[in-house]
Amino acid sequence: MAKYDHTQIETKWQAAWLTQQSAVVTEQADRDKKYYCLVMFPYPSGRIHMGHVRNYTIGDVIARYQRLRGRSVLHPMGWDAFGMPAENAAIEQGVHPASWTMHNISYMKQQLQRLGLSYDWKREITTCRPDYYQWTQWFFLKMYERDLAYRKRSAVNWCPKCQTVLANEQVIDGACWRCDTAIIQKELEQWFLRITAYAEELLAGCDRLTGWPERVLTMQRNWIGKSEGAEVTFPLQGRDDTITIFTTRPDTLWGATFMSLAPEHPLVERLTTGSPQAAEVRAFVERTSRLEKAARTAEEFEKEGVFTGAYAINPLTNRPIPIWVANFVLMEYGTGAVMAVPAHDQRDFEFAKKYRLPITVVVQNPDRTLTAETMTEAYVDEAGWMADSGAQTGLSQPDGKRAIIDHLVAHNLGARSVHYRLRDWGISRQRYWGTPIPMLYCDRCGVVPVPVEQLPVVLPRDVPFTGKGGSPLRESQTFLETNCPRCGGTARRETDTMDTFIDSSWYFLRYTSPRETDRPFRPEAADYWMPVDQYIGGIEHAVLHLLYSRFFTKVVRDLGLTTADEPFTNLLTQGMVIKDGAKMSKSKGNVVDPNQIIERYGADTARLFSLFAAPPEKDLEWDDHAVEGASRFLNRVWRLICDGADRVRAARRLPPFDPQHSSPRAQALLRALHQTIHKVTTDLDQDFQFNTAIAALMEFYNLLSQWETEGHAAATSTDGEAGEAAAHAAALNTLVLLLAPFAPHLAEELWRQLGHPASVFGERWPEAEPRWLKDELITIVLQINGKLRSQLQVPPELDEAEIQSRAMADPKLQPWIEGKTIRKRIYVPGRLLNLVV
């Protein structure tokens, strides 16, 4: 028998599949059969790593399985090709980002092909090519037209020594990663996308994404962070000015006894100018601005503040309340001003205790009457009745909330209001290797969009990469200087490029018709393929990429280009590949090179291991030995099939045989076979439990090889022979078919050896026949007081009374029931009998 030569087999079939274009798809008349399987495209960092192997194998198993189910499967691949590493390579190695990126792409593409991934390479897209990014620019212009793109001042990390902007990743403990200089915050005019305009729809949509993991939806909901409440306007005492606050607890407004402002709040300066407190407040603001925001809001963090000397008027009590500046109030949330209700907010309570500010109870605990003097913590539950609240006194808390808002609205003191935690998306990057923002600045006309006909705004090649200075594009005179399309005068181009998250926010639409030259995609193609039926990618994208893609899809829909509301119907978030307890990384020296695994064991083994070692959503611990286990299994299957191939081919010449009349041995094999089909199918359909699907195949292999050994020992039985030959042939054929999505090369090769002239991937997935799924005997577990004491093997149709009487006669049970009264019997049909004595 020939040895399992994985290299020869894999090379042969990869070439054949490529020639046959077996993964190339087009739109069919019958849209019901479409299936769009998408795995997050990679950043071309250099070479693929084990995380990619795992990722793309999962996608490939799903794609191949769906094809076997008769679906027309779109399974494309491309490159998220803009990004910082290319620019860093340019700075450090002097290689142009474009050549660095394109070189990586060609290497990684070849690596992916060696894994036997069934991509429709005719649809390959690369986001750094002008034929792609011109449409990224086009979307930006459409958003600008619709007021979804706008400019505002916003802070960036700035290294004063390198004179450059740093990404958060490039800031290590508050210092520049290149020169270790302490960074500062610098305000720049930057472009933003108005994702908040879709906050409500993005939130509501979460309820309909039933194919997404609940935890991802929870993170998205929390990220959007809707809170309902009211805006309330407080007049300032002795000034013709007001402060507006947002609160989710308008029911506690009667208890607002002071006010807290964020140190950054613009009123702070105005309120204190010329007052005796000015110096103290300024020092406090200065001190707080150096602290990290995360730390400032921490629960254990020491709450500190200073009095501004000014007072506001509580619009319900009409009493003056002092205005403080507090370190735990952030300008980003709400309005940057908070009404402080110490009786019913823990932070306010601690603050009030520390600075001896008044506390008024306005929501009474129905279980235990609260008094301001004896409280040791705030009463924050929203389940009480209103106290000391003027006209609202005595109302239930929800009624009180409604009544107070009505009062505010009626007296023009405030309004019902909704706030979101979600902020608009800052997309300006002061970097070269990204999509240029297609805008111009004209001295006469101001901010002018580049006309659509002039797209793409192409990245110039002649740019020096120094890692210093601002946007590198500023250095290119040919790029910078242009004419204003409105007045014809001189204008300069925007030199910032876009956040690369934009490139990946619409690529799934481009795949549906990737060679369109006069529009981003063909709407009919998008309507045919979209939404993506199964999206696969890392859990680390739970919020940003997945939220941005949803946002883009809704914008594209509102532009009338697609009818899809949501981009991804089902989402599978898979875990990382780790080794020795840590994420594989060059710096830790724990990387495993996929090339070496493929050379030594073959792509099928690499695929099988990465599917078998852990369920897809969990982290996968790399284990060299376990890889050998996967390899061993494939070798065993190889030998078993090669061994039996002659008999399988011969069995095809036998007359048709009714398995119902075959020997018990043959029937036992068929029963195991159909149970395996059932297990593998449900594992693939329901939860992508590839690990247990493969375990089922291993179990079936074990049983089958045992079956054959016993067959040899019993020589050949007379009347069972034809039935056993048929059962054996069915077992081998089906085993290869079930293995095909996981180990496609091996399965294809073995399929031919079993005498089939055409590809295994032209077959239909087998169906488990219900009549073979029932066992001849089932096990009933016998428990005494919930503890396992014995078991019964019984035919499945046996009734409860018979099982009871057999149980009572069971000798193993006697010591436990002798001389005891049976107080209760719990019978779970087909499973167990529990006697409580």
Add this chain to the structure above:
RNA sequence: GCGAGAGUGGCGGAACGGCAGACGCGCCAGCCUUAGGAGCUGGUUCCCGCAAGGGAAUGGGGGUUCAAGUCCCUCCUCUCGCACCA
């Protein structure tokens, strides 16, 4: 800190609230072989016991239930995200 998850043998992991540890790795014993990074057979949670058998055990503690890895409360540890890494 905020938000979201996870914790089961020596290891990766299985287990509709109903037999804890499927399957695989590793290890042990045996067979085969001139040899083995090959193949085959059997064993392998821990403790007591020659055995039959019994007891304990799913991060710690508590609870619900005839029955808890699974549900509830609480604590601990680890992982991911936090808006300029992609």
